[in-house]
Amino acid sequence: MNHASMIRLGLLSLIACTAFASASAMATDTTVPGHPRVNEVNQRIDNQQARTAKGVANGTITPQQAANDERRAANIAQRESAAEAKHNGHLTKGETRRLNRAENRNSRVIHRQRH
16 A cells, blocks of 8 residues: 555545544534523534535545544634633633634635535
């Protein structure tokens, strides 16, 4: 097996693991009672991961694009956690607005990849 084939196989396994993880995440309840802004951000991240997984499954998104989408989603989730830590588990309106803008950009990228 040459180097390029090994890289492709590694990327495909990464995508398969990502798709499985996002499917598992969707199966669990990610809502946090009393935190509607947190729930909104979490739901959008879950939806975008599902859209990416569907794109990989039907071949419209490449493994590299899916890895980039996952990296952006992880960045948004990390920023959300940091913002929550500052405010005792809550998100301010400004922080929610910034996270939504980042999610909007990510959503547009996913849309362009799938069409």
